[in-house]
Amino acid sequence: MLRRTALALAALAPLALPAAAQEAPWPNRPITIMGGFPNGSGVDIYARKLAEPLSRSLGVPVVVDNRTGAGGNIASEYVARARPDGYTFLLATAGTHAINATLYKSLPFDPLRDVTHIAILGDVPNVLLVNPQHSPGLRTCRDLVAAAKARPGALAYASTGNGASTHLSAVQFAAAAGIDVLHVPYRGQGPAMVSLLGGETAFFFNQSGPSIGPVQQGQLRALGVTTRARLAPLPDVPTIEEACGLPGFESSTWYGLVAPPGLPAPIQARMTQEVARIIAEPDFVAWLTDSQGITPPADPGPASFRRIHEADVARWAEIVRRSGAQVD
Missing domain, CATH: 3.40.190.10 (Periplasmic binding protein-like II)
Incomplete structure (x- = not known):
């Protein structure tokens, strides 16, 4: 009887292991970069350009999925509510995550809190x-x-x-x-x-x-x-x-890569490292500046990205109020 009980417990032991211990290291399946704007838009062009080298460096397919509508809010909400497992990211913009904070009377997500900052991708x-x-x-x-x-x-x-x-x-x-x-x-x-x-x-x-x-x-x-x-x-x-002859006139936005809130720190760090390396490569920098007119970031990291993001929410709030624009 004791022998049968011991064998039964031994058979069940692997099932008691934590899920993380049974899973292969990240990443082990395709990664999706969501976009909130149509094919051929600036966001779509950048996401597809980034996905190719990112796929090579991570060793898994990186695909782009555009879910358009509501000024980018549909894709933004989807990612804000997605599992923070490292397989869903969003190519965010100053529009989706700074302008919309004031433009829309209410949003189904918080543009600042409901993200994990990965890397700012350039000034547009x-x-x-x-x-x-x-x-x-x-x-x-x-x-x-x-x-x-x-x-x-x-x-x-x-x-x-x-x-x-x-x-x-x-x-x-x-x-x-x-x-x-x-x-x-x-x-x-x-x-x-x-x-x-x-x-x-x-x-x-x-x-x-x-x-x-x-x-x-x-x-x-x-x-x-x-x-x-x-x-x-x-x-x-x-x-x-x-x-x-308009002294000081400037009006530009940014692109950035974000993940759902709660992304594990090791995945955030790895993704930031890979993205920062790719967008600093000479060929990629040349593509950004010479064909897209985008200024590469001096510091793409999450801390710098968050500072820029927070400042832009306040900056665009004043411009939106001045415009009188409002969306329900």
């Missing part, structure tokens, strides 16, 4: 675009301001959505230049670009990544960039400060 400017076919007279930023002052409230501009950075850049610009212009929000970068190309709107502050190609190909004309320095891929395009 906007480019002031016009269509040379439909607006041949708008050759400079000062031409645009003069046209807006000549017909207050008549000149329309596109954005990727109410309260998006592409909207708030225009709000900042209009306030600094003293002009009254008409906001026409669209559902994402693609429809907004179509409106500009079709002549439905006169200008668009679009993110640098999707803007550079159409400008270099002559489809669109860039009148200025929202950074304090010119962009490497558009060296002949002045800053808004230069082009319109």
Whole structure:
């Protein structure tokens, strides 16, 4: 009897081991980077560029899954509520995790508390675009301001959505230049670009990544960039400060990689290490600066990322309040 009991206990012993002891070391299955914006958006372009080398360095597939809608909040909430097991991440933006904190009356997640910061991925400017076919007279930023002052409230501009950075850049610009212009929000970068190309709107502050190609190909004309320095891929395009004589004008956002709250520290550290190494590689830096107009971070680490994130929540809150934008 005692022998049978001992054998039974021995058979059950492996089942009593903690789950962590039975699992293979992280990572041992595919990792997903969620995005809140459509295919072809700046977020999607960056996520896919990062996923390839990250997959090689971690030894598992890294896939991109875009769940669009509500200004990126659908994907953000999904990741905020996901298991913190190291298999779900989000390519967050200043829009989803700073602007939306004030723009939306209520959010189903806390933009600051419901994340584990992994790495900030770069500073993302906007480019002031016009269509040379439909607006041949708008050759400079000062031409645009003069046209807006000549017909207050008549000149329309596109954005990727109410309260998006592409909207708030225009709000900042209009306030600094003293002009009254008409906001026409669209559902994402693609429809907004179509409106500009079709002549439905006169200008668009679009993110640098999707803007550079159409400008270099002559489809669109860039009148200025929202950074304090010119962009490497558009060296002949002045800053808004230069082009319109608006001292100190700057309006840019950031991309960052986050995970659900409660991610184990060893996984956070490993992911930060791999991402920081990849985005510092010369080829990746060249891609960021020369093809996307994105400034790589000086310090991509979680502590630096959190400081920037906290400061941006406060900074954008003032701009959102000034714009009057509000989403239920």
